[in-house]
Amino acid sequence: MKKKIIIAIIAFVVIGGISISLATQNKAVEVNTQAVIRGSIASYIEEIGEVKVKEHVNIYSPTAGKVSEVMVDIGDKVKEGDLLIKLDGEELSRSIEELEAQRSSILAQYNEAKKPVDKESIAKLNIEISNLEKRITTVEKEVNDKKVLFDAGAISNEEYNAAVRNLDVERGNLEKAKLDLEQLSKPVSGNILAQYEAQLKQLDLQKESLMDSGEDYKITATIEGTVLLKEVEEGSYLQPGMHIMEIGNTNDMYIESDILVGDIIKIKEGSEVILSSDDLDLTELKGKVSKIHPTAYSKVSDLGIEQKRIKIEIEIEDSTLDLKPGYELDIKIIIKKNEDTLYIPEDAVFEMDNKDFVFVVEDDKAILKEVKTGIESQRQIEVLDGLNEGDIVVLSPDNELDNGIRVKVTK
Structure with missing residues (x-):
């Protein structure tokens, strides 16, 4: 009876195992x-690009003066020759006086530089040098004699040091005389004279420009475009060379980007570029690489790592878009496409x-x-x-x- 029960249990287990195995196999x-x-x-290189204007100029103040009127503002369209800024006439007069003073100072230096070699002064210096050399020979003998006396205890240390100091003074006088002779004998470099002449010419041109301006000095636009930057207001005081405006042609813009040196070898002029911006709601804007700059430069990444990069320029195919200089776009430069x-x-x-x-x-x-x-x-x-x-x-x-x-x- 027990054997039958054991056999039944074994059979049940075997059948159950087979059923579980089949169920497991059938489970998907x-x-x-x-x-x-x-x-x-397509595979591509991703970077950030900035919108730039191809043609732009920076306007600098050609003279000092107080701004009496600013004729344009940021975003205004201007044509070449349009009036940008007026300077006060009183300041203009003072600027002319300052130019005249500068010219007088430079002219004096120029005339001094052009003076011929003074032969009489050279002769005097040669005599002085000869006399100094003789005195030094005498003083050197005195120092040597006093050194012997000092070593023998016949004179004090102070007396010996005084003789040494006297020798140093005479040697210094000789060195100075030789330098004076060298400077006096050396002709003035032609480059020096040319620099003085160029400065005088520049001052004459500035004065002529100021004189032609009349009561008010006027600063005008040198190209047609849009005022991109203005750094001057009415009442401001300008100094020569001060940056006051930037004007650019916003009808002709491009994208500039910095590419890692390791990636630049995969890019060619003419490579397809996809431009986009979530902020500007731009997707799949097309462009192409128009220029690869020849020189690499160092740039520190956002993580503080110094990297070698090369600038590229990207031509935008759709010129109807309302892009502004300074906008940043995501760029994908296609390096391979099937x-x-x-x-x-x-x-x-x-x-x-x-x-x-x-x-x-x-x-x-x-x-x-x-x-x-x-x-x-x-x-x-x-x-x-x-x-x-x-x-x-x-x-x-x-x-x-x-x-x-x-x-x-x-x-």
Whole structure:
């Protein structure tokens, strides 16, 4: 009786195990999937670019003076020759006087530099040098004699040091006389004279310009464009060379960006660029690289790391957009692009034995397939071989998946 009970229990366990095993085998693993898509894919370099104007000028004050009137404001359109600023006439008169004083000072230096060599003074210096050399010879003998007396205890240390100091003074006088002779004998450099002449000419031009301006000195626009920056107000006092305005042609703008040296070798003039900005609600604005600057420079990143970068210029293809100088845009410089190709999400691909694989869903089963991949971009990866358009691949496959296992698609 006991044997029958044991046999029944064993049979029950065996049957239960078989049932559980079959149930486990028939249970499908839930997976997320996506179809293989045909389209275009591109790899690119991402950076930030700033809108710049191609043609612009900085306006500087040519003279000192008080601003009596400012004729334009930021954003105003101006034409070449339009009046920008007036300076007070009284200040103008003082500026002319200052120019005349500067000219007199420079002219005096110029005339002094042009003086011929003074032969009489040179002769006197040669005589003085000869006399000094003789005195030094005599003083050197005295120092040597007093050194012997000092060593013998015949004279004091103070008396000996006085003789040494006297020798140093005479040597100093000789050195000065030689320098004076060298300076007096040396002709003035032609470059020095040319510099004086250039300064005099510049002052004459400034004075002529001020005299022609009449009661008020007027500063005018040198190009047609828009006032981008204004750093002067009515009542301001200007000094020569002070920056007062910037004018630019906003009808002709471009994008400037800094590219890492390691990335610049992948970029060529003519490379396609995609421009966008969430702040400006711009998407997929097209451009192309128009210029790559020849020289690299150092720039510290936001993380405090010094990097070598090269500037590039990007031409904007759509000139109707209302962009402003100084706007920042996200740029994507296309370095490789394939059209009419297959691609899938990159998290569908995994590596095994140095090869790339995916799981494809066929007849509710996960089938392992080797693939050959190409460009990676925006979490997508190109498939060059191993899949067909419309195939369903498993996303983020885990360790539960195995070749031939049943699956249930949840997404």
